[in-house]
Amino acid sequence: MTELMKGGKDMGTNAVIVIPALNPPSSLVGYVGSLMDRGFSRFIVVNDGSRTDKLPVFMKLKRLGAVVVDHEMNMGQGASLRTGFQYYLDHYQGESDGVITLNADRQIYPEDVEKIASSLHNEQAMGSFALVVGTRDLNGKLVGDYDYRMGGIMKLLYHMLMGVRLNDPLSGVLGIPDLRVRQCADIEGDGYAYVTSLTMSFEKIGFLQVPVEYVQYEEGVEKNFRKVSDTIRILYTIFKKFILYSITSVSASILDVIMFSIFTGITFRGNPFAILYATILARLISASANYILTKHFVFHFKSDSAQGNTKSAGAFMILSAAQCLCSAFAVSAMKALLGGNAVGFKVLVDMTLFFVSYKLQHKYIFKDDRKKEDPELEEQKKIAQKHAQEEELVPVQIQEGQNSPDRA
Secondary structure, eight states: OOEETTTTTTOGGSSSSEESSSSOOHHHHHHHHHHTTTTOOOOEEEEEEEOOOGGHHHHHHHTTTOOOEEEOOOOOOOHHHHHHHHHHHHHHTEEEEEEEEEHHHHHHHHHHHEEEEHHHHHHHTTTTTOOEEEEEETSSTTTHHHHHHHHHHHHHHHHIIOOOSSSSSOOEEEEEEEEEEEEEEEOOOOTHHHHHHHHHHHTTTEEHHHOOOOOOOTTTTOOOOOOOHHHHHHHHHHHHHHHHHHHHHHHHHHHHHHHHHHHHIIIIOOOTTTHHHHHHHHHHHHHHHHHIIIIISSSOOOSSSSSHHHHHHHHHHHHHHHHHHHHHHHHHHHHHHSSHHHHHHHHHHHHHHHHHHHHHHHIIIIISSOOOOHHHHHHHHHHHHHHHSOOOOOEEOOOOOOOOOOOO
């Protein structure tokens, strides 16, 4: 299998490495040194309020030539990464392939960092700008129980809720193209959940998965990841959009009932077609409210053209109508075939349609979730893509036993 390298020259070490560090092990100094031996020269280490007994580690890193940025108090993984990204934007933007994020307490092999850097360089050279994700094999014998179970859950959730086949969403080893660092610096979130938010922000841009070796924690190292609280925050980040979708749908249903009551009890009272009129008007009002809430607060859909907004609104209304018809036919068919209580069938059918509707809205109706690029970024992308077409890309062999990068 092959990777592409511009002009046959190894430009993979052009990336800037960002390492958030809270009470890091002394081995971090040797680790950074080994990466420097492989050609990496720019490091941003964020001291996230470490204890004073860890200051010698940061002093040694400075002597090696790494930039150390200090937090006066512990602010978490998310704040540390944003600090590193901001330093990058202030000093290296436009002069590098981008950023590679590494962990201070769980150090992947230097040769795998080189693979991430090479793939990141290729993204720049080809004008692609996808997020490079260091992907571990979580089925190996050395894999811990938490990594195995949580990795499997996250992989399933990414596929079910976003339609993305990402094999290791929790690796934390990421290659961010230069043109996308500002996007990442602007993402909200705290702790390790921030990394999940960052990863999810590339959902419509794309991922390049690069296999890396699974590495266990160094014996005696202070682990900064809190399994219970950090896991809850990560799962909330994953489910946040679906939770908001559920809230808007329930709110629309309540509005539907309220409007139906008003129309039947007041507006069309005494009219022989009161129920029919009330049902149609109440559904139109509740569906319109549901569309507006879903568009702005769930999927943050934006369109610069009236045609785009009209198209999404029309598709939403058609989906709502189809959902009602499918529910009616499915419940009727199940009752006719199986007998029993129609209410129970309706709950089962509507729950299924609820999830299907979310997927359809997410993937098709509000698919243009990417905000329009600012003119400067668009121009830089065009320049990079033009260079990619003009310059020769020479294939370089990946070492035997390694897998090729995989796009998601």
